[in-house]
Amino acid sequence: MDVLLDLYRDMWVVRAFELGLEREFKKGNVPGMLHTGLGQEAVQAAIAQSLRHTDAFFPDHRCHGLLVLAGTPGEKIMAELFGKATGVCSGKGGSLHSADPSVGNFGDNAVEGSMMATALGVALAYKMQKRDDLAAVIVGDGTSGRGEWHESLNLAATWKLPVLYCCVNNGYAISTAVGKAHATENLYEFACAYKMPSIQVDGNDIVAAHKATEEAVDHIRKGNGPFFIEYKTWRWQGIFSGEFRPDDEVHYWREEHEPIKLAQQHLISSGIADAAQLEQIKAEVEAQVEDWITFAKDSPAPDPAKATSNVYVGWEIAAR
Amino acid sequence: MDVLLDLYRDMWVVRAFELGLEREFKKGNVPGMLHTGLGQEAVQAAIAQSLRHTDAFFPDHRCHGLLVLAGTPGEKIMAELFGKATGVCSGKGGSLHSADPSVGNFGDNAVEGSMMATALGVALAYKMQKRDDLAAVIVGDGTSGRGEWHESLNLAATWKLPVLYCCVNNGYAISTAVGKAHATENLYEFACAYKMPSIQVDGNDIVAAHKATEEAVDHIRKGNGPFFIEYKTWRWQGIFSGEFRPDDEVHYWREEHEPIKLAQQHLISSGIADAAQLEQIKAEVEAQVEDWITFAKDSPAPDPAKATSNVYVGWEIAAR
Amino acid sequence: MKRMTIVQAINNALDIMMAEDERVFLLGEDIGHMGGDFGVTRGLWEKYGDERVRDTPLSEAAIIGTAVGAAMVGMRPVPEIMFSDFLGTCYDQIVNNAAKMHYMFDGQFKSPIVIRTATGGGFGGGPHHSQSVEGWFMNVPGLVIVAPATPADAKGLMISSIENDNPILFLEHKALYRVRGDVDESKYSTPLRKAAISREGTDVTVVASMKMVHESLAAAAELAEEGISVEVIDLRTLRPWDEETVFASVRKTGRAVVANEAPKMGGLGADVSAAISEECFSALKAPVRRVCGLDAPIPFSVSLEKLILPGKDDVKQAIKAALA
Amino acid sequence: MKRMTIVQAINNALDIMMAEDERVFLLGEDIGHMGGDFGVTRGLWEKYGDERVRDTPLSEAAIIGTAVGAAMVGMRPVPEIMFSDFLGTCYDQIVNNAAKMHYMFDGQFKSPIVIRTATGGGFGGGPHHSQSVEGWFMNVPGLVIVAPATPADAKGLMISSIENDNPILFLEHKALYRVRGDVDESKYSTPLRKAAISREGTDVTVVASMKMVHESLAAAAELAEEGISVEVIDLRTLRPWDEETVFASVRKTGRAVVANEAPKMGGLGADVSAAISEECFSALKAPVRRVCGLDAPIPFSVSLEKLILPGKDDVKQAIKAALA
Ligand SMILES: Cc1ncc(C[n+]2csc(CCOP(=O)(O)OP(=O)(O)O)c2C)c(N)n1
Ligand SMILES: Cc1ncc(C[n+]2csc(CCOP(=O)(O)OP(=O)(O)O)c2C)c(N)n1
Ligand SMILES: [Mg+2]
Numbered sequence A, B: 001m002d003v004l005l006d007l008y009r010d011m012w013v014v015r016a017f018e019l020g021l022e023r024e025f026k027k028g029n030v031p032g033m034l035h036t037g038l039g040q041e042a043v044q045a046a047i048a049q050s051l052r053h054t055d056a057f058f059p060d061h062r063c064h065g066l067l068v069l070a071g072t073p074g075e076k077i078m079a080e081l082f083g084k085a086t087g088v089c090s091g092k093g094g095s096l097h098s099a100d101p102s103v104g105n106f107g108d109n110a111v112e113g114s115m116m117a118t119a120l121g122v123a124l125a126y127k128m129q130k131r132d133d134l135a136a137v138i139v140g141d142g143t144s145g146r147g148e149w150h151e152s153l154n155l156a157a158t159w160k161l162p163v164l165y166c167c168v169n170n171g172y173a174i175s176t177a178v179g180k181a182h183a184t185e186n187l188y189e190f191a192c193a194y195k196m197p198s199i200q201v202d203g204n205d206i207v208a209a210h211k212a213t214e215e216a217v218d219h220i221r222k223g224n225g226p227f228f229i230e231y232k233t234w235r236w237q238g239i240f241s242g243e244f245r246p247d248d249e250v251h252y253w254r255e256e257h258e259p260i261k262l263a264q265q266h267l268i269s270s271g272i273a274d275a276a277q278l279e280q281i282k283a284e285v286e287a288q289v290e291d292w293i294t295f296a297k298d299s300p301a302p303d304p305a306k307a308t309s310n311v312y313v314g315w316e317i318a319a320r
Numbered sequence C, D: 001m002k003r004m005t006i007v008q009a010i011n012n013a014l015d016i017m018m019a020e021d022e023r024v025f026l027l028g029e030d031i032g033h034m035g036g037d038f039g040v041t042r043g044l045w046e047k048y049g050d051e052r053v054r055d056t057p058l059s060e061a062a063i064i065g066t067a068v069g070a071a072m073v074g075m076r077p078v079p080e081i082m083f084s085d086f087l088g089t090c091y092d093q094i095v096n097n098a099a100k101m102h103y104m105f106d107g108q109f110k111s112p113i114v115i116r117t118a119t120g121g122g123f124g125g126g127p128h129h130s131q132s133v134e135g136w137f138m139n140v141p142g143l144v145i146v147a148p149a150t151p152a153d154a155k156g157l158m159i160s161s162i163e164n165d166n167p168i169l170f171l172e173h174k175a176l177y178r179v180r181g182d183v184d185e186s187k188y189s190t191p192l193r194k195a196a197i198s199r200e201g202t203d204v205t206v207v208a209s210m211k212m213v214h215e216s217l218a219a220a221a222e223l224a225e226e227g228i229s230v231e232v233i234d235l236r237t238l239r240p241w242d243e244e245t246v247f248a249s250v251r252k253t254g255r256a257v258v259a260n261e262a263p264k265m266g267g268l269g270a271d272v273s274a275a276i277s278e279e280c281f282s283a284l285k286a287p288v289r290r291v292c293g294l295d296a297p298i299p300f301s302v303s304l305e306k307l308i309l310p311g312k313d314d315v316k317q318a319i320k321a322a323l324a
């Protein structure tokens, strides 16, 4: 089967997962805060497609769908976001910290940008261990404000570490436009300072995003050191679901340049699939997601003993 | 009188100050650690020449001479380094924290790089206060490893702040060569990422260093935002006075490309001064420095009450 | 007098100070147009503009550094760090720069900044959005830590903080943001370094801060029905805290419980408890007890989080133990 | 047995562990060719090469982040932060990343790193090179703080730390680097979380750490001549510290003094003092006293620094007060 059809399904996994999650969040079934990956389906599908289980990746706060695409059963991610015992981290991590080492998911660090430093260490260790695996780190445009950004890019470049930087430039950090907070709107330019190969790609065009990611991964696996990809995209979610962006911008990204529509057009016009097939993929994925939601809802709350377990390795902490 | 002759005298102030200090340090008269500016006289003279008292500058750990050139009486700086009551900070700051706001000296922060953030605030305030003064921050090549480097350059560029970055690239951070620790040996290239005007200049050539600094300051005063200068230079001091650098490198910088010799040659060959005049300048400065050392030595230790004063503004702290 | 939430009370204080003093300005992430993650700065950008309500990138170290630099030359910056958990990214700026500058330059510079930050747990924020961080800063000379528990105090303490010449960490507990109370609409200040006696009592003293003040008041109200008279002290300034008020109360009651949300080991409560035991030794009829969070990060799951954080019942239990 | 300084003892421990376990590697500023600012890693670069003794730029956050990442995939990194004062620049990495990872991912990752750092005052280093920083980290669950006072312990604790699966902050007091003692040249370990009784006594217990162990021993020796019998406990692990040993001693002597170099307010001593007063209440014949630094930064001038830092005479005075 054509990889693009796989990617199309993957995009729907992200879309359906987030739509279902958002619905449940609004109903009050999902605790805490929620950042969704809606609108960034192509980026997530492309990244997941190019990695393998022995790679490491550090997802950002909008990567729920990607975590599933990486290979973790969807219900275990969903349950984690519901804070349930059956979640990947027994409900202790939640949306912002759903790790699963078995598929290379090293978990998000909700102090944005800090994991850019962590990724260095994984990449360094893989190099020392003579593995040809890589460490990918997924970060938003806003995160480029952090000092760790510089420390990480500089060391990765200097030590020629196998790090894939996936910069998801969706134009805003919460409400702050990239150009208001940074010296450039084109963040791949930052990478040039480190003489690190970098590329800017249309993150809503799955074909382009996939191609760029494959090439970057290939470059890294050949031992050439880090690579930086800037995916230009846009998130549906405004400020806590409110909208603050100009109408024409909203229209462009949600209608004209919407990633799933673009993929549909491509698949149909190039004869890879017909509308009915695509509709079926969507329906299948949606049904699956509903199962995951049901599973998460029906799962029990974590065992109270979990509250105090795993603070230290091998040591208990004092009770109240 | 020709400004170059002034600059020549200034270079001797740096040289003689540091030689005297080093001598006293070896005798055990100067407590703590000591980093000298020997070999970097032209950089310091150039920077001091272009600033005015209403500017702010953040000196680095090798800037003792510069502090004097800025206008603080030499004996008050010397006394501070001796930890005496008559020092600019009553002996509480020492070599790494000798501030004197009356001449725009905002003091070093011995956590290298952290003051790059502080400089932003001064520059921002000056802008808000509609002053056309600037904030200069003097940092070594090694300091470019810090995350604050990025946060500072990015914000200065984005907000078009009047910050003058003076990067003193002497080739090493303690024992670590620039190229071993950074993605580039030419640190002005880092500034390009922020679309900040930047220049690399021979920091041992006082004519070139002076010209570059004047131009940068002029650029900033006209309201064009920050400017980045990389001064290529070399410090005499190796690792705690031990030498670890290749012989030919040592020879080049200490003999062939030594800043005071270069300045002498220039002054004489261009007819600005003759050898006797230059010798006299040197002798005058050296005598002055000895006076400062004597003053510092003869000064009393700080009043014990100073130990607990000025922890909080307006509040006393508890006694033992 | 007007009914206000703590969010509104702080907003009101900022508004008053910005109107009155040109040197006051705000900086932080999304504090402008958006009014901050919790709405504390809402409306101020519209009123005072881009220059004085300044959106920043995610550059926490630069936010604090910028504030410090501006303060050195006469401004009165009020930087916001969105969540107190992120203070780790600018810890150096606070501890080595803001807090030491006045001392190390022997009084030649001051660093009057007020770092506003949302702190505390109880809303399923998980390990990086729920911590109580005063313990990270309790051992830092030169720093002031202020932490209101009521709308009236939030306003008065914010005004005092902006007017004070020291660097101040101003902790705003997220669970208290929506607490309402009567607030005088005109300008007034509430003294720093002065604890409040939130409830008078004679049998036992509870020394609390932030959300634990409310938990302690609830405990006190319930115990009153059992005939136990609890005095609740709200520290308000956590560093340096008000020994005089605390010691006087403990000398009166002879018993003390110290309640704060962060983990017990190495927290604010340790200092208060140690000082009480040292200074009121002969007055104490029972050991000082600490009611604190367990020694763990804050888990995401709300049911687990409840087990980590201390609450009203824990205060009650400690009081009863002190009286046993 | 061989006479060694603490510098040599730690060097020896690192050498043994690197020879034995390929996963152990070092990273930090100038630790290679130069052997570190204090010579602790001297000779290791020559022996183990660039890969395993890795010089870094001044990127403290990346140093710790790199160590954590490598530890997540099975390595045993020993990062060095040249001076403990600089830990503020990587505080977030230690507190929110290294210390929380095992918990928040519910045991799926570990972060076995040993952060070596030179700490403490007494050599005219000034405000940014002289601080004792354990107080910054005492309220951080998941983190272990180890702080030796003798060469033998320095070696044994370093070996235990590298073998332990938790993130460890390993504090090396600069004033003790040149202290000499007998050290077994073969591999051995000294248990974590176990205090040492450095001197037995019956009248009063002094609970100390790092340099204050030596000041306390000196005080004890002098007081012995006056007929006062002092028990000196060296905590060795500061978090979580050994309550059992401390409480047993205080229950025996009935009196306690807690001695550490950092400022009193919010320091290690607060926790130890509070816990003793809570748990040994009925055994206490006098209030627990803290001997600590004054609540100020460390000034450059040596004569002023002496006034800020606590010393032998302060310990003696506190002991006498406890016995009065
Ligand atoms: C160090 C840090 N600062 C601030 C925040 C609060 N915060 C969470 S997401 C976010 C915006 C991030 O923007 P971006 O990286 O562009 O990601 P996006 O949400 O747009 O995908 C902010 C400021 C944080 N989590 N960590
Ligand atoms: C944040 C921080 N890390 C490490 C140090 C220790 N240190 C002091 S000077 C120095 C080297 C700085 O190199 P560079 O900036 O090139 O200045 P140079 O000494 O060469 O003039 C180091 C690592 C420090 N003071 N601050
Ligand atoms: Mg974004």
Ligand SMILES: [Mg+2]
Pocket (backbone or CB within 6 Å): B140, B141, B142, B168, B169, B170, B171, B172, B173, B174
């Ligand atoms: Mg250098």
